[in-house]
Amino acid sequence: ETGVTQSPTHLIKTRGQQVTLRCSSQSGHNTVSWYQQALGQGPQFIFQYYREEENGRGNFPPRFSGLQFPNYSSELNVNALELDDSALYLCASSNAAYGYTFGSGTRLTVV
């Protein structure tokens, strides 16, 4: 059973640019959630996808968007990057039980 894989592991972008982060969910998991973890803080819920549909969203602006594909992998897209978007972005997958499996995250730095 493979775990949750995120790519890339590190990324540096310039303010105003766009970025796409990718997540391959654990085999058999049909739900994917994305979290943003700023330095010294706990992860904050961005949104969740269940069977390719957005199933809830946290307090993030529309420039944060996502997709889930038929194989349940997912993308997080962020447009018009701001310096405050610098954070660790975590993807977590599950298949209808508590105890999500988290990936190791993508460290995004906006300069």
Next chain:
Amino acid sequence: DQQVKQNSPSLSVQEGRISILNCDYTNSMFDYFLWYKKYPAEGPTFLISISSIKDKNEDGRFTVFLNKSAKHLSLHIVPSQPGDSAVYFCAASADSGGTSYGKLTFGQGTILTVHP
């Protein structure tokens, strides 16, 4: 507003002793609580959870206690081991059965250091 709070940024414990990590919440709709452990450069790893219908759940060295009236939960690690040194997050969910259970609200984390 911080609906889940871990008021101790760090905790230092001697190997073999008990570690007690605390978490407070404000949202009465939370009905499921989880603890995660995180090492640097890794994602959070699920440790233990508790439903609001229980007041205690035990798994090996880890026990979680829930006091609903006080809106407080705690994680006890006995005995503590140096390998337990990590950041510990408590998290809460307001949906105990649907597909939205993935909406976890996390605390800020507590850095646990266990000294040999």
